[in-house]
Amino acid sequence: MNVIGQRIKKLREEKGITQENMALQLDVTQSNYGRLEKDDRRLNVVKLIKIVRILDVNIMYLFNEVMGDGQKAESANFNNTNKEVYDILVESLRSEIQHLKDEVNFLRVIVRS
Numbered sequence: 642m643n644v645i646g647q648r649i650k651k652l653r654e655e656k657g658i659t660q661e662n663m664a665l666q667l668d669v670t671q672s673n674y675g676r677l678e679k680d681d682r683r684l685n686v687v688k689l690i691k692i693v694r695i696l697d698v699n700i701m702y703l704f705n706e707v708m709g710d711g712q713k714a715e716s717a718n719f720n721n722t723n724k725e726v727y728d729i730l731v732e733s734l735r736s737e738i739q740h741l742k743d744e745v746n747f748l749r750v751i752v753r754s
Contacts, residue, residue: 645703646678652696653678666695686730 653663664674667688677683684692693700 643679645684646680648703649692649696650678652698652702656696658695663692663695667691686734690727690730 653660660674660678661671664671667674669677669688673683677688689700689703693703
C-alpha cells in the first residue's frame, strides 16, 4: 500500500497544486511525478525533502498517522523536527558526495598510471 504517496497526493490536492507544478518544482516529468504518487518506492531523500518544502508539511506527517486538529497547534515543534531531519539528511548527502569525489580521484589516479 502506498501510504506516503497517497498522503502527498492528498496534500497536493488540498493546496490546489497540480501534478504538473509539482513535477516542474521537482525537475521531473509530469508522468514521472504521477508514478511517484502511485509508487512511493520511487521516492528518494532529495525528492522527499523538496516535496515536504513545497507542501509546507512536516516530514513526520508522511510517515505517521494523520495529524488531528489538536495536533496542528503543535506545528512549531514539528518545524523544529523538520529542521533536525533536514540537517541529518543534508549531512548524509554531503558525506555521500565526498565519498564519491574520493572515488573519482582514486579512479583518476588509476587511469593515469
